[in-house]
Amino acid sequence: MPPPPSPSTTQKVSSSDEGSSEEEEYHKPADGRTTNKMLHLTLYQKVDQIVRSLLFVALFAASAPFIFTLLALVYFLPEDSHLKKRTRTYCCVGVGRMAMATTGVQLSVQNREALSKLPSMDDNGVLMLFTHGSNLDGFAVSACFDIFSKKQLPMGVVAKKSLFKIPILGTLFRLTGVVAIDRAKHNQAISQLDSAVAHIDSVYVVGISPEGTRRRTPSWGPDQLKPFKKGPFHMVKQIKSKTFLPATLFGANAAWPPGSLFPIPGAKVTVRFGDPVKVDASKDVAEIQSETREVFKREIVAGMAGKPYSQDTAFSLGTPVPRSLLWGSTLLLFVPLVAFVMSKLVIQHSRFTLQFRTRTGARTIPSVLAEIKPSPPDQDNTCVGSEFSNMRLSTLSGYLILYITLGVFAAVAYLLLVFRSRVMVQSNADAAQDFYAARKRFSWAWIGASYFASGMGTWVIYAAPEVGTFLGWWGVLGYALACVVPMAIIWVLGVKIRRKMNSYMAAGGSEGYAATDWILARFGRLVQAYAVLVSIFLMWISTTAEYTAVGQVIRMFTGIPVWLSTLSVAVITLSYTLVAGLPVSILTDMAQGVAAVGLIVFAVVATSTNVTVTTADWNAVANWSSLGFQSLIALILAILGFQLLDMVIWQRVWAAKNDFNLRMGLLLGGTLIFLTMIAFGVLGMLAEAQDRARPVPHLTLDPYTKSLAFFDLLGVLPNAAVGAVVVLAICLTTSSVDSLQSAFLSVFAAEFVKRGWSLNWGRLLLVLMNVPAIVVAMREISVINLFLVADLVAATICMPAYCGLYSTVTTFGAVCGIIAANLAILIYGWASTGTFVGGFIMYTLPGGLYSSTAMIVFLVVMVGSVVVTLAVSIVQRKLFPRTEGFLAQGRYLPDQPQAEVKGPSKEVGPTDQLSGGSY
Known part of the structure; x- marks a missing residue:
């Protein structure tokens, strides 16, 4: 926490007659207007200020559907419902923490011990009175309530009625139960106090500023407090606990000064809690008002003089998002959107005809647009045939599905990031450890959900049904077993290798971040180098295949070009993986895994209940052939080598809290994966049995379309079901890709940490490794042969290494x-x-x-x-x-x-x- 201003500075700031000084940030020009020297920023600082503010607006807009949905779900619950209170508290805290992290304002808290001195919830509500110097105060105070939520203290706010007229903010206030006070109508304001008192007693901790409106004076000191309003003190007298909690904000006026459109990046704000004060209800409002003002003056003087309550009261809520990462994330978020909007504007409003040169000549804009409108699908192994034309969604619907889904996942990731005091280690010494390994951080539920979400990509809806179409039960069981056998082996190997690496570290060696670190410790650099190259190769192939698959699914049903959907998925996943690494990947896997399970159940039920097949056709497909059996063996061996060199699995070995949580997570993830593979394999058999009764088959060998068996079942379903499948594809890809992105760096993590290299070098390497995958996916280059090469090369090292x-x-x-x-x-x-x-x-x-x-x-x-x-x-x-x-x-x-x-x-x-x- 930054040290408060010195007493000498306090004297200068608190006196309006002494003029300016070097310590002051403000000065008065000749015409008497009050300005702020901090407003005179360099161009670089100004751009940083604008970029950060725009990112906050974008993140808030992206997370608004998620927040509003949560609040709407609990809106009709009773006011004393614990779930309702907790949901509202977390939403308010999330917005506040997101504002602090993105705008670059550094927030810290003093005397958090005061929270433990509050009266019990049995005594009902407490009013928190805070000073009000800038637009940032609401966000700062809300961000501090993260501490309240840890102690299970629900929160609320009382606000002026004019704020409810702001469209989005007003809706958010209503859903969170904020009480509106109409200060312009005194008669109504008095009656509204009664509802505010009831709100305080039901919520427990409710914040309000006794100053009413913001101070416009740039100076800050005990004499700069505005006259207190009487309303808050009427409420203090009427609430059952008769207690208020003083909170003084330092630096808020400088962080968002009068006349500035945006907050100042790098500004430091401190929230200082005072000890709870119980008022004497027998006193009149004026007397309580005067005594409270003296309390705040003492707090201001003590805070500005640098007098903490105790030696351990300083509590930092974490550093803001680094400027380089924030700028990069903002560009990644806005560039595809801006490019799309500009292209639409050019297409619709240009007065001249743009022509695109191809090998066949020039094409005009209308002819290009015809390619992305609903039309019969192409024959490039991306659609089954003309029967898919009836399943097309409109292009607008496709854009809405794509960007709302990605926006929700990004919002979840960033909401988790703003709680990084829980999610991420804050000290520099442990930051790299947490970014690369999240060592011993997660319980079995998180590990299991992460194994499932990271293991199930969009390839599932292609490959598993394809196996069912011509390999029968042996193929379906073989593919399902092939996906879980490596996890069963990790059940044994993971525990042993983790223990051996702990012993190796105790003897003076380096810590482990991936299986390749154990290979280095066991066999030396030569074998490790071979393992690293193989591991990077197969993870890169997996990433490329996921980008390509989701792009083709989205184009199949919506007409959105593959390059745009691929780039959007890559940009969103990179935007949060670059910031937090493995921890946020595992945390988002929980949300993506839950969503994927729900969508998979829906897809399986919806498709399987709308299929009509004969017994003869089903028996012909659901066989136990020798080809299926030999494929079972080949699949198990191929995927075994592949998975044992996939660092996505090994990262979670170190992220599990202990051996028990690792094994239970493997059991949970393996069970979900096995059931999912069986379900999609059976759907493939159903699709093949249905296709056999058609005069003209859709699932053929020439051209090869059996990998699209699942999509063939969607023909009789409504567009809403097709949209759910598109959402499922996006969900599966994002959960797999962000895990692969964090796993890329695990093979280099030990060397980076050993040499003390900055995390930014790792982030740069991650971007460079993703660029070729994105380019290949955007050009739709087939990587199936490379997949087979990766399978076989991985088999050459997996057995010698683990021996x-x-x-x-x-x-x-x-x-x-x-x-x-x-x-x-x-x-x-x-x-x-x-x-x-x-x-x-x-x-x-x-x-x-x-x-x-x-x-x-x-x-x-x-x-x-x-x-x-x-x-x-x-x-x-x-x-x-x-x-x-x-x-x-x-x-x-x-x-x-x-x-x-x-x-x-x-x-x-x-x-x-x-x-x-x-x-």
Whole structure:
């Protein structure tokens, strides 16, 4: 918390006759007008001021539907309902904290111990009286109520009636139960006090300013208090507790001075609570008014003289959003919207014809617009055929669905960010730890929801039904098992690796942020570098595929271009991931996971209950074929290697509070994933059975449209159901993409923290890694072959790496296992095709993931890499009998007896202790 002004400064500020000084921020020009030196900002500061204020307006507008929905849901509950009070309190606190974070005003609180001295809720309401010097006071006081909510103290506000005429703000006031006072009509104001008193007694803590309106004088001191209104003191006498809580604001006038349209970024505001005061109801209002004024004068003098209540009363509500991140987030939020609006204006109002040059010649604006209007879908594997034309939503509806959905998720993320005193660690020493790892922060419910939301992307509504169309029950079960088997293995490996990394850290090593850090500690830099490259590659492929999939779904049903929807999703997810990293990703996964479950249940029920199939067609599809069984094995092996190198899973291993919460989270997430995969797989079988009865099938092999089986079921549903599916696709993509974005950095986190690099370097790296994925997705380049390459390359390292949990395995053995796995792919491809080039082509699995070739290759690669790793390690230990004392990286120490090995176990130890020996 910044130190309050010194006593000497207080004297100068509080005296209006002494003129200006160096400490004062204000001066009086010759014409007598009061101005503020802080208004004379540089162009850079002015731009920062405007950008921050616009971002607050944008975030408030985006979160308004979410806030109003919550308030409307509890509006008709009784006034004494605990849920109603808590909901209103959190909404008010959220808006206040969002204002503080975005506008750049640094807020701190003094004497929060006063809150514990308030009378119990059994004694009913307490009136909080606060000084009123600027438009920022309401936001600042509301932000302080975060402390109230921690102590379960509901809050409310009394405001002048003129504020209710502001459209959005007035609606928000009515929904939150704010009592309006019409100061212009004294007779009505007196009668309104009775309802205000009842409101205070029912809510418990209600704020009001005894000064009434803002002070226009720039100076601040005990003599600058405006005359107090009598209304608040009538209320204090009538409420049952007869108690008020004084709150004095310092710096609010300078943070948002008279004449300034926006707050001043970087300004410091302090809210100082005084001890609760119980008034004597036998005294008249004038006497109570005078005594209260003296209380505030003492608080002002004490605060300006820097006299805290105790040594530990200073409490910071956190630093504002950094300028660089805020500017970037604002640009990311506004650029797509501005580009869209400008393009519409140019199209509709331009007096000349814009022409777009293509290979076929020039096209005019009307011909371009025809491409994005509801029309028969294309044949580029994005639609089934002309039957989809009846399912098209209007382009306007598509834009509303896209941006409202993204706006709600962004609002949830930023509302969580404004509570970052709970969500994020504030100290600089722990900021990087929290950003990259959120170490031991989350319980099993959050971990489970995060595993589900991050694991289920838009690919689910393509891939799972596709498997059901031609692989039957074996394929459906195989895909579902393939998605949860890695989680079952993490149930065991996650706990072991977390414990080994803790032992390694205790012995002097670095902390773990991802599985690649354990690979470094166990096998050294060479194996880790290979694992990092594979991990980045497969996460990048997943990100690109999600961007592409959601863009195609939105275009299929709304006509919105893929590039615009892809860019919008990327921009929104990056905007909050760049700010808070992993914590906000896990927190938003809860909201996205709950929404996804609801939408999935709706989609499954709506589609499955509107399908008519014959028994013969169903039996023909729902079979137990040998092709399905071999695909089951191939799917389990392929996804196993992929998932074990996916750092999204491993980040949550470290984020779980303990082993119990990790395992329960895996159980919850795995159960939801398994049921979702089974449900969509069965929908694929239903779609195929329905299609068999058609004279002209929609789901064909040439052109290949079986991956669109789920969408084929939507043909008989109303547009509202189609809109819900579009929302589901957006929800699944955002939950997956923000998790992948935070996971990108986990493989570099240990090095960044070790070298003390700023978080901004990590954020820059994250943006650079997303740009190629966005470009590829916008151009709709197929990445299916790269997916197959990622699956097979991940299989070459996953088994040798995790065999390192056994002390027998050596670094040289793991390296040989990785080399053997790659040689197996090359040799098998060369043998099967008869050409040397065919060995490299085998990395793309030419027969597809469901072929017998894929099953054989994965079996040979995984089993062979394990056999070679163990065989080489055992032989090496026989040749070097004095290798039992190896440390973390498996290096041999022939000149160091085992008894001399330092550390908690013979398996782990600090890297800097490794010396000598050979591989």
